[in-house]
Amino acid sequence: MTSPPPADxxxxxxxxxxxxxxxxxxxxxxxxxxxxxxxxxxxxxxxxAPTAVVVVRGIRDETDAHIPITELLGAPAST
Structure with a gap:
């Protein structure tokens, strides 16, 4: 299996x-x-890494542990 080409x-x-x-x-x-x-x-x-949903969810959770993007932008979070 080969890796996909890098994104432009x-x-x-x-x-x-x-x-x-x-x-x-x-x-x-x-x-x-x-x-x-x-x-x-x-x-x-x-x-x-394998493309298992568990791996992707773990990365998602790591990202969610950081500041929400709405706070970075200074925008109010939606409710």
């Missing part, structure tokens, strides 16, 4: 208005844009 980077016009670049502990280097925040959430890397 998003075009500049798609990411220019973004104010937060969330990284997930991968250690990859990204360009720094003045005025953006760069929080890093160390999330388990799913690469090479």
């Amino acid at each position: 980077p998003l075009p500049d016009e798609a990411v220019r208005p973004v104010g937060i670049d969330l990284t997930m502990g991968c250690g990859d280097a990204y360009p720094i844009v003045p005025g953006r925040r760069y929080p890093d959430w160390p999330i388990t890397d799913a690469e090479g």
